[in-house]
Amino acid sequence: MPSFRIFAWWFVVGSTMALAVIMLQGGIREVMQAQGPLWDAKIAEVLTAIVGGGLLGGCVALILDRLKKP
Numbered sequence: 001m002p003s004f005r006i007f008a009w010w011f012v013v014g015s016t017m018a019l020a021v022i023m024l025q026g027g028i029r030e031v032m033q034a035q036g037p038l039w040d041a042k043i044a045e046v047l048t049a050i051v052g053g054g055l056l057g058g059c060v061a062l063i064l065d066r067l068k069k070p
Contacts, residue, residue: 003065006058006061007062008058011054011055013057014053014054014056014057014058015051015053017057018049018053018054019050019053021053022046022050027046028046
């Protein structure tokens with residue numbers, strides 16, 4: 001159970017940081033100002049980047065947690 005909590009916490013942190021980087025680069029503005037359906041605005045690419053950041057953060061946290069334990 002502690003491993004899941006560590007992963008979940010760092011998944012949220014990684015996702016938030018990825019979203020912040022996308023917002024700083026103007027990606028969210030492009031999605032909001034796009035004409036037509038959101039799928040034409042590549043919302044899938046934005047979501048996969050956010051989930052990828054979360055997975056990266058969660059997996060690195062689990063690896064570092066395993067290395068820390070004796």
